[in-house]
Amino acid sequence: xxxxxxxxxxxxxxxxxxxxxxxxxxxxxxxxxxxxxxxxxxxxxxxxxxxxxxxxxxxxxxxxxxxxxxxxxxxxxxxxxxxxxxxxxxxxxxxxxxxxxxxxxxxxxxxxxxxxxxxxxxxxxxxxxxxxxxxxxxxxxxxxxxxxxxxxxxxxxxxxxxxxxxxxxxxxxxxxxxxxxxxxxxxxxxxxxxxxxxxxxxxxxxxxxxxxxxxxxxxxxxxxxxxxxxxxxxxxxxxxxxxxxxxxxxxxxxxxxxxxxxxxxxxxxxxxxxxxxxxxxxxxxxxxxxxxxxxxxxxxxxxxxxxxxxxxxxxxxxxxxxxxxxxxxxxxxxxxxxxxxxxxxxxxxxxxxxxxxxxxxxxxxxxxxxxxxxxxxxxxxxxxxxxxxxxxxxxxxxxxxxxxxxxxxxx
RNA sequence: GCGUCGGUGGCAGAGUGGUCAAUUGCACUUGGCUGUAAACCAAGCGCCUUCGGGCUACGUAGGUUCGAAUCCUACCCGGCGCACCA
Numbered sequence: 001x002x003x004x005x006x007x008x009x010x011x012x013x014x015x016x017x018x019x020x021x022x023x024x025x026x027x028x029x030x031x032x033x034x035x036x037x038x039x040x041x042x043x044x045x046x047x048x049x050x051x052x053x054x055x056x057x058x059x060x061x062x063x064x065x066x067x068x069x070x071x072x073x074x075x076x077x078x079x080x081x082x083x084x085x086x087x088x089x090x091x092x093x094x095x096x097x098x099x100x101x102x103x104x105x106x107x108x109x110x111x112x113x114x115x116x117x118x119x120x121x122x123x124x125x126x127x128x129x130x131x132x133x134x135x136x137x138x139x140x141x142x143x144x145x146x147x148x149x150x151x152x153x154x155x156x157x158x159x160x161x162x163x164x165x166x167x168x169x170x171x172x173x174x175x176x177x178x179x180x181x182x183x184x185x186x187x188x189x190x191x192x193x194x195x196x197x198x199x200x201x202x203x204x205x206x207x208x209x210x211x212x213x214x215x216x217x218x219x220x221x222x223x224x225x226x227x228x229x230x231x232x233x234x235x236x237x238x239x240x241x242x243x244x245x246x247x248x249x250x251x252x253x254x255x256x257x258x259x260x261x262x263x264x265x266x267x268x269x270x271x272x273x274x275x276x277x278x279x280x281x282x283x284x285x286x287x288x289x290x291x292x293x294x295x296x297x298x299x300x301x302x303x304x305x306x307x308x309x310x311x312x313x314x315x316x317x318x319x320x321x322x323x324x325x326x327x328x329x330x331x332x333x334x335x336x337x338x339x340x341x342x343x344x345x346x347x348x349x350x351x352x353x354x355x356x357x358x359x360x361x362x363x364x365x366x367x368x369x370x371x372x373x374x375x376x377x378x379x380x381x382x383x384x385x386x387x388x389x390x391x392x393x394x395x396x397x398x399x400x401x402x403x404x405x406x407x408x409x410x411x
Numbered sequence: 412g413c414g415u416c417g418g419u420g421g422c423a424g425a426g427u428g429g430u431c432a433a434u435u436g437c438a439c440u441u442g443g444c445u446g447u448a449a450a451c452c453a454a455g456c457g458c459c460u461u462c463g464g465g466c467u468a469c470g471u472a473g474g475u476u477c478g479a480a481u482c483c484u485a486c487c488c489g490g491c492g493c494a495c496c497a
Binding site: 180182245271272273300330332369370375 | 438448
């Protein structure tokens, strides 16, 4: 069953005394700066956090089934810090908003998800997010609980709190106006809906990626308009993917927290040097002095330290050691890594069919190209495959391009 | 509703009857160099191929033509302008 309003009660969460809330100015200072893009308004945040009151801190997520990457962990880690200060974390799953799709992410699939799918997706999300945040101390809500029953009268009342000009100020809309790209009316509704979440939950603070700033501020505006608390908004920094572009599934530049230690280590090592400082600051708990020490090392050593720490956070010491050994063996020494993909095939089939059939190579044309470029290397004989009609007679270990390895065994 | 401009490969954006599987840039792949980084250099970048070529593709469906991404018609979608705002 989907948790209904009331499933989570004050008995389960809650009312800690003042003495449970940490008000150490130094820690508050760190929470409000590290990995933080913006705090609006900063004075309000300081005042609330110093008051000793337990704050209601809201974080909303889209209920897609995607794997979590390091970028997703940034706000999660920030939530954890708030939780450690003794504040109450409310996780809102966008079970209703899923039907609209956030215009911020214009690639987002607009497929309507059923409530059941949303719930399933959240399970997967939670399983991953638990590597960062302790969910036993988190209140989880689904926003269809209150958005389902919103009628047109309510929508009008919400919409009347904004002017069209305010909506158009959003840089994304501004840009699309300028570029002559369409803006659909319902896209204005999205900030209203997620803003209404914070009205209903009457929160003290909202966290999100800096791409959510507009939506969160809309919520702040609505909460004030409906006589709620004065909330502050904290946006976390967005980290670039390993190639320096926006971290995005479609660019293939994400480090997923479900990646194996070896994958994770390898991806982090191949990232651009200039990203090391931000990753250190945002994705690890290294203190500022420790970060300085690391950055003073040879760039490769610095990256090793960073990669090692991040892998350790998600896979522990053992995984890290193995990943590091694998990396050194494969790339520093040019050997073959452990546990490569092994394909059992009938004797005599062509290599082209094997590689294309198993998705190692995309098409036969691609295969021919790779052969021509001497990119398919027989590591047993230490020579490239030069015959594009090569057929499999003997077991064969291949290196395709820089990092694809496959062992083929005829039977 | 009327007018007008437009819809091309992952993206941007050329091309306006044959020499177009489609200039160019970005992204991507591969080789070189390296620290599996960046930068740089070089090659490649729809699918199939017996390497001759074949097939599919420029919003959708038809049509004109020996030949269409390019011309015509209808439809769908979008931008802008005008009208509407009882």
